[in-house]
Amino acid sequence: MANLNINIGKLQLKNPVMTASGTxxxxxxxxxxxDVSRIGGIFVKGTTLRDRQGNAYPRMAETPSGMLNAVGxxxxxxxxxxxxxxxxxxxxxxNIIVNVSGSTxxxxxxxxxxxxxxxxxxxxELNISCPNVKEGGMAFGTSCLxxxxxxxxxxxxxxxxxxxxLSPNVTDISEIALAVEAEGADSVSLINTLLGMAxxxxxxxPVLSTITGGLSGPAVKPIALRMVWQVANSVKIPVIGMxxxxxxxxxxxxxxxxxxxxxxGTANFIxxxxxxxxxxxxxxxxxxxxxQSVTEIIGALEV
Amino acid sequence: MLDLIIKKNEVLNDQYSLLILSSSxxxxxxLPGQFAEVRVDNSPTTxxxxxxxxxxxDYEANELWLLIQIVGDGTKKxxxxxxxxxxxxxxxxxxxxxxPENKDAKILLVGGGVGIAPLLFWGSYLKERGxxxxxxxxxxxxxxxxxxxxxxxxxxxxxxxxxxxxxxxxFVTQHSLLKASNFDYIFTCGPTPMMKxxxxxxxxxxxxxxxxxxxxxxxxxxxxxxxxTDTTEGHLCVCTEGPVFNITKLKWQI
Numbered sequence: 058m059a060n061l062n063i064n065i066g067k068l069q070l071k072n073p074v075m076t077a078s079g080t081x082x083x084x085x086x087x088x089x090x091x092d093v094s095r096i097g098g099i100f101v102k103g104t105t106l107r108d109r110q111g112n113a114y115p116r117m118a119e120t121p122s123g124m125l126n127a128v129g130x131x132x133x134x135x136x137x138x139x140x141x142x143x144x145x146x147x148x149x150x151x152n153i154i155v156n157v158s159g160s161t162x163x164x165x166x167x168x169x170x171x172x173x174x175x176x177x178x179x180x181x182e183l184n185i186s187c188p189n190v191k192e193g194g195m196a197f198g199t200s201c202l203x204x205x206x207x208x209x210x211x212x213x214x215x216x217x218x219x220x221x222x223l224s225p226n227v228t229d230i231s232e233i234a235l236a237v238e239a240e241g242a243d244s245v246s247l248i249n250t251l252l253g254m255a256x257x258x259x260x261x262x263p264v265l266s267t268i269t270g271g272l273s274g275p276a277v278k279p280i281a282l283r284m285v286w287q288v289a290n291s292v293k294i295p296v297i298g299m300x301x302x303x304x305x306x307x308x309x310x311x312x313x314x315x316x317x318x319x320x321x322g323t324a325n326f327i328x329x330x331x332x333x334x335x336x337x338x339x340x341x342x343x344x345x346x347x348x349q350s351v352t353e354i355i356g357a358l359e360v
Numbered sequence: 361m362l363d364l365i366i367k368k369n370e371v372l373n374d375q376y377s378l379l380i381l382s383s384s385x386x387x388x389x390x391l392p393g394q395f396a397e398v399r400v401d402n403s404p405t406t407x408x409x410x411x412x413x414x415x416x417x418d419y420e421a422n423e424l425w426l427l428i429q430i431v432g433d434g435t436k437k438x439x440x441x442x443x444x445x446x447x448x449x450x451x452x453x454x455x456x457x458x459x460p461e462n463k464d465a466k467i468l469l470v471g472g473g474v475g476i477a478p479l480l481f482w483g484s485y486l487k488e489r490g491x492x493x494x495x496x497x498x499x500x501x502x503x504x505x506x507x508x509x510x511x512x513x514x515x516x517x518x519x520x521x522x523x524x525x526x527x528x529x530x531f532v533t534q535h536s537l538l539k540a541s542n543f544d545y546i547f548t549c550g551p552t553p554m555m556k557x558x559x560x561x562x563x564x565x566x567x568x569x570x571x572x573x574x575x576x577x578x579x580x581x582x583x584x585x586x587x588x589t590d591t592t593e594g595h596l597c598v599c600t601e602g603p604v605f606n607i608t609k610l611k612w613q614i
Binding site: 110325 | 399405407409576577579582583584586587588589594
């Protein structure tokens with residue numbers, strides 16, 4: 058069996074398979090299906106400074122090979138997370154990483170500060186790419202200037218591993234990646250969802266209450282793979298890849314494109330055990346090709 | 361998550377099928393109101409699982425029944441399944457109905473269209489425990505009235521159709537039984553306008569009332585937060601906090 062250990066900056070992973078924010082709850086939701094401690098990390102639901110009710114129903118539309126969501130960061134706020142949810146996940150033996158979002162830079166800073174002192178949380182993923190909130194979110198992640206600004210401010214407040222989650226809804230994602238790297242991001246994760254839309258022709262109405270939403274699932278995989286490859290070739294910091302990963306072959310493609318680790322998102326909804334299947338599949342691939350360590354295939358794309 | 365085997369696909373008419381599923385393993389305990397997330401294979405346009413109410417469980421025969429209405433390609437493919445095929449289910453999911461406090465309680469179960477599905481299982485549960493049930497089942501026409509013989513095993517059955525082809529003509533809430541009697545407990549599942557009308561009737565007559573919602577879902581087990589309904593406690597997931605809700609908890613305009 059190959060060595061699956063991988064480091065993302067200061068973050069040590071037992072393997073490169075993690076689950077994406079907003080698709081895995083806080084972890085216990087999946088413990089009936091498999092031992093969640095086996096995977097490399099769990100990115101918990103997007104967390105904000107204060108309680109958010111999220112958007113009105115309908116928040117989801119099925120699309121060809123994917124889905125649109127417009128949940129809008131429903132969560133009970135960072136204090137509730139620390140006081141009530143964290144105690145329920147503290148025995149999960151893997152990295153619990155909090156996805157942090159906000160409407161203002163100050164929201165991000167305050168939330169990050171509160172999480173900085175929490176021992177169980179080794180990293181945060183700065184969500185400057187949520188397409189489903191009116192203020193903040195993606196607005197920060199779609200210009201180099203605002204992305205750099207929020208990362209710079211949060212970097213001062215947060216000393217542990219700072220992962221910045223990038224939006225694909227930009228002309229050149231590498232520019233944004235370089236901008237956040239320059240301000241001290243330890244790593245980047247990509248892609249968040251692509252802005253999309255669904256219409257009910259019979260009713261002549263949008264399907265989602267918010268009209269537009271974020272597209273995920275295998276429909277976005279080729280775009281995600283291209284962006285991961287572009288970013289991995291532009292920055293020096295580690296890249297965490299995601300976007301439509303449904304199986305081990307998909308995950309390996311992201312590693313070959315230059316991702317040091319991957320996140321599984323939408324696939325968790327269809328097969329709640331998919332993360333373990335991806336992990337087993339990566340193992341099998343490494344053995345079959347005679348690799349001693351997963352690090353040998355990171356960025357190993359032959360062009 | 362379990363692969364179940366189709367024991368029988370009973371085609372009820374061109375819109376509905378009753379899938380009778382079994383397993384080599386003993387089926388887990390299921391509660392009325394709970395549902396299964398069904399993976400649909402061989403349908404290119406069906407990406408997500410489909411939440412389907414548990415229609416009935418026969419533990420002795422190790423059978424789980426799912427009542428399917430053809431709505432889109434996913435449900436069409438499910439209705440085309442044949443004996444011996446397998447179907448992958450994540451189940452049982454969701455909560456259950458509340459038992460009435462005493463056995464003499466006057467109980468009404470109101471179902472419309474495919475919404476009758478969980479009421480059969482709930483009716484069987486109530487009957488087994490010595491409660492007496494009245495079912496008012498409605499549909500557009502007699503083709504939409506399903507499993508009447510099954511319901512008759514568990515209580516008194518009354519029907520309405522919009523075209524008058526079976527039972528009283530009109531909506532379920534216009535049935536004469538609702539004018540003639542008062543009920544202590546009302547349980548309902550069906551189209552939202554119907555459930556709202558039933559909830560209004562329950563509110564007027566001061567009956568305890570639970571509804572089973574069928575919001576669109578992605579996961580079915582509380583991970584995606586897509587299926588929420590607005591309640592007095594904020595947005596709650598229909599999959600984990602429901603699908604059964606007391607009407608006093610819902611922020612419905614009734």
